[in-house]
Amino acid sequence: MINFLTFYTVPDGEGMPFPGKWVKDAPKEEALVHYVGWEPDVQEILQALEPTVLCWAVHVMGSIPFAxxxxxxxxxxxxxxxxxxxxxxxxxxxxxxxxxxxxxxxxxxxxxxxxxxxxxxxxxxxxxxxxxxxxxxxxxxxxxxxxxxxxxxxxxxxxxx
Ligand SMILES: Cc1cc2nc3c(=O)[nH]c(=O)nc-3n(C[C@H](O)[C@H](O)[C@H](O)COP(=O)(O)OP(=O)(O)OC[C@H]3O[C@@H](n4cnc5c(N)ncnc54)[C@H](O)[C@@H]3O)c2cc1C
CATH class of the missing domain: 1.20.1270 (Substrate Binding Domain Of Dnak; Chain:A; Domain 2)
Structure with missing residues (x-):
């Protein structure tokens, strides 16, 4: 079994409220759409994905002033x-x-x-x-x-x- 992560960044999304769920299941097609045209090695791994993938919205704490x-x-x-x-x-x-x-x-x-x-x-x-x-x-x-x-x-x- 291979466990891997792919990233999809929305640069304009930084600092904006995130409306959806932070972690959700999604059909793999929802992930694949971001990697159209990538090299064959990447496509091969992506095609081997389970039908449902786990999507994380990654949040950053920023620089808090105290802990x-x-x-x-x-x-x-x-x-x-x-x-x-x-x-x-x-x-x-x-x-x-x-x-x-x-x-x-x-x-x-x-x-x-x-x-x-x-x-x-x-x-x-x-x-x-x-x-x-x-x-x-x-x-x-x-x-x-x-x-x-x-x-x-x-x-x-x-x-x-
Ligand atoms: C996709 C992904 C890949 C990552 N890969 C890496 C990696 O390769 N290397 C690395 O070092 N880090 C990685 N990280 C980061 C790493 O997972 C986190 O930094 C780490 O888990 C933080 O640990 P934590 O104990 O502070 O918080 P968490 O692991 O989030 O633990 C907090 C716990 O508190 C529980 N909780 C929340 N609210 C409540 C509540 N009200 N009552 C009771 N319990 C509650 C949560 O369910 C959770 O179990 C990755 C993160 C993601 C999302």
Whole structure:
């Protein structure tokens, strides 16, 4: 069995409300329509799809300014949901949990120092996770030749100039 993902980006959709369900089953034809004209290897894999595919609307948390308050904090996608282009969402969630766990069992962490502990967690994790969000976004733009440097051209078009 091969499990694979395809992406279909709507650049103008960024920052706009998403009206539909975030995860839905769809007939495979709904996915295939976006890959007409792609090379035979891709077509072969796409034709092997099950009749029904799973579609995700991928949402990004953006750069939130803080991750918690007092005794409450958030981890994982709740803090830094990102696009998939550097395959880092789960890893970032695990780094959050690992650091939070270490901090919470630290000898200096007491009930009344928990807010300070949470602040250390936020200081160490939030900016880093936001940087990974930005890297994932930039990588996605490059994969799809949507980066500003391409100005709507594929690299081979640019060579011809
Ligand atoms: C198509 C796709 C491919 C991906 N590929 C990769 C990859 O290759 N590598 C990678 O590192 N990351 C990947 N990710 C990202 C990764 O899946 C997420 O970053 C990761 O799952 C985040 O973990 P989380 O625990 O923060 O959130 P989640 O995995 O979303 O877990 C949150 C849980 O909370 C539950 N929940 C929500 N609301 C409530 C409620 N009110 N009460 C109780 N439970 C609730 C949800 O059902 C869910 O089980 C991918 C994501 C997608 C969509």
């Amino acid at each position: 918690g308050h007092e005794h409450v904090t958030i981890i994982g996608d709740a803090m830094h949901a990102m696009t998939l282009h550097v395959s880092a969402g789960t890893g970032q969630a695990m780094e959050d949990a690992c650091m939070l766990g270490h901090l919470l069992v630290h000898d200096l962490t007491m009930r009344d120092t928990v807010p300070a502990t949470m602040q250390i967690y936020e200081d160490r994790r939030l900016a880093f996770a936001n940087a990974v969000i930005a890297a994932a976004c930039k990588t996605g733009l490059m994969y799809e030749f949507n980066g500003p440097e391409y100005n709507g051209m594929l690299p081979m078009d640019a060579d011809a100039l």
